[in-house]
Amino acid sequence: MGRHLNETQIADFRRDGVVFPLRVFTEAEAAAQRAALEAIEASRAGRLPPSMNAKPHLLVPWLWDLVHHAPILDAVEDLLGPDLLCFGSSFIIKNGPSDAYVTWHQDQTHWGLTEPRAVTAWLAMTPSTPATGGMRMLPGSNRTILAHRDSGDSRNMLGRREEVIAKVDEAQAIDITLAAGEMSLHDPLILHGSPPNRVPERRIGFAIRYIPATIGQRDGMRNFATLVRGSDHGNFALEQKPAAAFHPEALRHHAQSLRHGMAVIFGKPGAPAGAKADP
Template sequence: MAGRLPPAFNASPHLLMPWLWDIVHDRRLIDPIEEILGPDILCYGSSFIMKRPQDRKFVSWHQDATYWGLSSPEAVTAWIALTPSDRDSGCVKVLPGTHLRQHDHVDTRDPLNLLGRREKVVADIDAGQAVDLVLQPGQMSLHHVLVIHGSEPNLSKEPRVGFAVRFIPGHVGPRDGLRMSATLVRGRNRGSCHLEEPPEGDFHPAAVARHAQMFRRAMRVIFAGAGRAAPGPSAPRDGR
């Protein structure tokens, strides 16, 4: 799926396809998120993440919060495996304990880096301390918006495909007057996010038009402020 979607459509594709809208609302996904973020939950975005077999592309060490434009770094990414994600295929690796502070990032312009701005964290990385998040299809991992993570190239003979869904609590919104939208998945929207609507059907014209507006807002957020991180507390309620 990710390999066939134009890049713009891979930004929050749950706004374009009802079956993905259903996934981001699925209680099997949302119940554990509520344990971390509380009863009011917004989906801030989603995307397919694909590595082709025996490809040199990778994801550099980074923190998700850097370019998200959030008023507070209270967020969780759910990474859902659609194919096996292991060391050979370049599974996600995390550095435990690094969620306690924000680090500076630089844009590397490396064309093999799968991140949108080719960014990487400016920090001393001890890769030997990294933990591999090995997943089978249908399993998911959760990581904090500030934990340093990345992944190696896919050295296997099969594609590695995941669906990443980003969640924020209902009181979090954009910082510095930025405009952004989000999908309410449980509880109430207590921040300043514009609430997104479900797609009428797969790539319905009305949904595509709304998605285009969302995409333009999202690009302005990503490229605003040279990647300044959100202020405030860095850990969710349970400290993960």
């Protein structure tokens, strides 16, 4: 038995690349999180600007606390070990009805890590269902790194519009259906995507990318991450908790972290900061 996951759930994750649903908040707590997000959106012309939706936990104290939430970390520790970094976070929002969708892809394509060892915790703040454009995954596809290409489709919500080149047998895919307050955990190599949200209700999730502190960035590149549990191994510059929402020092630190992150993802310094949704 792990701290949060049982032996069957751990074995399922190792085999399939995903485990769900896992209850980490009540529906009332999820509703409060949604309200807090929508208050931020209302104060910023109705949306969180893309540049602020990359690692927003560096800008908003309650999101910093969220990536440190013990039940989430307990489950991730069961899969990655005791020393954990948060490598990234973002809101994943589909306002419906819309044609926006996410192509089949693997998360680790542009992360540039020394090992493809990571876990994405995908927290639902509203129900995530097939009707609202919830994620679909191909169990067992987490054993091979696959080539990707630019899909060329502006409706693709991924930041680099990437899609896997190999043909995907969608008949083997499963729907990752989550109630508000539940999360899924998935491997960075599992093939996944999501269809459009065809209903008026918003689909709101918060994706948190965790890695073991023992791994680093390839090619000697220096990047930033948040130590969330255990010991730091010196592979990343450590990020700081914001003193208050959108505090000037937090904005400066956030911009610095994003510059380094975009240099890794886009392969050059000075790339435009921003975060489009991953499914």
